[in-house]
Amino acid sequence: MDSLADLATPITMGILYGGLYVVIALGLSLVFGVMKVINVAHGDMVVLGSYIAFVASTSLGIDPILWLVLGIPLFFILGIVIQRFFLYRAFKMSADAALIIAFGLGLIIQNAEQLAWTPLSRSLQTSYSLKSFQIGEVYIPLVYLLDFIAALIIILIIHQFLKRTYLGQAITAASQDRQTAELMGINPARVYQIAFGISMALAAVGGVFLGLTFPFTPTSGVSFLIIAFGVIILGGLGSMTGTFIGGLIFGLSQSLGGTFLGPTGQLLVPFVMVIVILTIRPQGLFGR
Amino acid sequence: MPEDVLLNVKDIDVFYGTLQILWNVSLEVLTGELVAIAGANGAGKSTLLKTIAGMMHPTTGNIEFLGEDISRKNAYNIVTMGISLVPEGRGLFPEMTVSENLMIGSYNRNARALSKEQLCRVYDLFPILKERKNQMAKTLSGGEQQMLVIGRGLMSNPKLLIIDEMSLGLSPLIVNNLFQVLHEIKEAGVTLLLVEQNVWKTLHEADRAYVIETGRIVMSGDALKLCEEVEIRNAYFGV
Numbered sequence: 177m178d179s180l181a182d183l184a185t186p187i188t189m190g191i192l193y194g195g196l197y198v199v200i201a202l203g204l205s206l207v208f209g210v211m212k213v214i215n216v217a218h219g220d221m222v223v224l225g226s227y228i229a230f231v232a233s234t235s236l237g238i239d240p241i242l243w244l245v246l247g248i249p250l251f252f253i254l255g256i257v258i259q260r261f262f263l264y265r266a267f268k269m270s271a272d273a274a275l276i277i278a279f280g281l282g283l284i285i286q287n288a289e290q291l292a293w294t295p296l297s298r299s300l301q302t303s304y305s306l307k308s309f310q311i312g313e314v315y316i317p318l319v320y321l322l323d324f325i326a327a328l329i330i331i332l333i334i335h336q337f338l339k340r341t342y343l344g345q346a347i348t349a350a351s352q353d354r355q356t357a358e359l360m361g362i363n364p365a366r367v368y369q370i371a372f373g374i375s376m377a378l379a380a381v382g383g384v385f386l387g388l389t390f391p392f393t394p395t396s397g398v399s400f401l402i403i404a405f406g407v408i409i410l411g412g413l414g415s416m417t418g419t420f421i422g423g424l425i426f427g428l429s430q431s432l433g434g435t436f437l438g439p440t441g442q443l444l445v446p447f448v449m450v451i452v453i454l455t456i457r458p459q460g461l462f463g464r
Numbered sequence: 465m466p467e468d469v470l471l472n473v474k475d476i477d478v479f480y481g482t483l484q485i486l487w488n489v490s491l492e493v494l495t496g497e498l499v500a501i502a503g504a505n506g507a508g509k510s511t512l513l514k515t516i517a518g519m520m521h522p523t524t525g526n527i528e529f530l531g532e533d534i535s536r537k538n539a540y541n542i543v544t545m546g547i548s549l550v551p552e553g554r555g556l557f558p559e560m561t562v563s564e565n566l567m568i569g570s571y572n573r574n575a576r577a578l579s580k581e582q583l584c585r586v587y588d589l590f591p592i593l594k595e596r597k598n599q600m601a602k603t604l605s606g607g608e609q610q611m612l613v614i615g616r617g618l619m620s621n622p623k624l625l626i627i628d629e630m631s632l633g634l635s636p637l638i639v640n641n642l643f644q645v646l647h648e649i650k651e652a653g654v655t656l657l658l659v660e661q662n663v664w665k666t667l668h669e670a671d672r673a674y675v676i677e678t679g680r681i682v683m684s685g686d687a688l689k690l691c692e693e694v695e696i697r698n699a700y701f702g703v
Contacts, residue, residue, distance in 0.1 A: 355555070356551060358540050359555075360568050361575075362568075414559075
């Protein structure tokens with residue numbers, strides 16, 4: 177490090193690609209909020225989103241971001257189907273059963289991806305993949321800025337949906353008190369389906385931006401699940417603001433960790449941060 | 465006048481797992497009445513209400529609402545039909561605002577179109593809720609929280625409003641005010657079913673009452689007459 181100014185690059189980059197973590201974590205946190213089940217397959221679903229966008233891009237020549245116009249509804253419906261025919265049936269027996277089903281789904285997705293696309297590392301290549309922009313002396317890859325913009329848009333849309341629509345309020349109510357929600361006429365099975373559908377739609381978005389930002393393999397899902405988990409704990413369960421700030425902090429500390437400690441610091445530093453913050457504030461930064 | 469029977473509970477047995485809570489319980493609520501169910505803690509009052517609202521189901525017997533058997537229906541369908549249960553312990557959504565709590569009360573498809581008028585009605589009954597409409601529900605006082613859950617119960621536009629342990633933990637002054645509002649609600653055409661440990665007060669306010677003891681209905685009839693029954697005094701006041 178020659179000067180403090182050199183830190184501007186990793187700081188800006190970390191905050192910007194932290195947006196990717198926000199998108200991935202939000203899907204995980206939404207399902208956990210209503211079902212109190214950690215969808216351990218969420219990371220794999222995100223990576224599935226990357227692979228589907230990869231196919232759309234290489235075979236059909238569709239731009240990955242443009243692909244989301246189809247990908248979001250497709251994953252939303254897929255989420256409803258998975259919830260209705262697999263997860264909910266197990267969930268009615270016990271939350272543990274649902275957890276095991278989710279774990280199995282994750283393994284199936286990983287192995288199907290290995291068969292279809294080999295274990296080789298892939299990435300989404302576009303005309304703007306290698307472009308960068310300049311702020312002062314700092315050069316930033318364009319895709320990092322896209323990660324951040326995507327996070328901002330997603331957070332605003334989900335926030336408005338949860339606040340302003342009957343369905344969104346039903347999801348909010350059910351995550352605070354399921355039994356009372358039922359007394360309001362809210363069918364919990366339907367709420368779970370919608371929440372899971374949205375979570376999958378977010379996985380489609382996360383998958384595209386993941387593929388634009390980092391290379392991925394069929395087993396990448398696990399590390400992104402762990403990161404998303406870290407983000408939620410950092411920000412505080414059930415808080416949208418927390419997830420947003422948590423994601424950015426995670427990206428920032430990962431980027432700075434890499435700068436100071438090299439590749440080994442990239443995950444070490446953010447998780448040490450998670451532990452430190454939890455020691456000071458066990459409910460997370462914005463948790464209640 | 466059987467056409468006036470709004471709710472008809474017929475000989476229900478209810479179990480919690482293998483433990484029987486209610487034995488052969490029957491009761492009737494007529495349209496326009498204020499009926500009270502009185503009984504000590506653990507007598508099975510809340511179980512009875514949960515069964516009527518569809519959160520639990522009877523193993524034998526059935527429950528008819530407006531002539532239709534509802535004993536196998538889910539809670540979220542029963543609200544739509546016009547039964548609204550105000551749960552015990554002020555089950556509100558703590559991290560939602562007062563107005564959000566009220567609006568979610570009109571979630572069911574029969575209430576949604578009327579939600580604006582219903583909201584005005586609730587704010588007329590409980591002006592304090594209007595003042596606090598943008599506050600988080602958890603920041604309200606105990607009395608205000610009880611007003612909020614009653615108001616939320618009304619938002620579903622019910623024919624029958626059931627309130628579980630309304631006066632629990634509230635000062636007598638607040639309880640009196642709440643009963644005044646209940647009479648206004650009754651005059652507006654909503655039938656009321658109250659469950660209370662606070663027997664004296666409830667029996668003075670109700671038209672008819674049932675007394676429940678260890679899962680069985682032991683007395684029923686005109687509320688004021690029940691008041692005079694010696695057994696009640698013995699059972700609840702130790703006179």
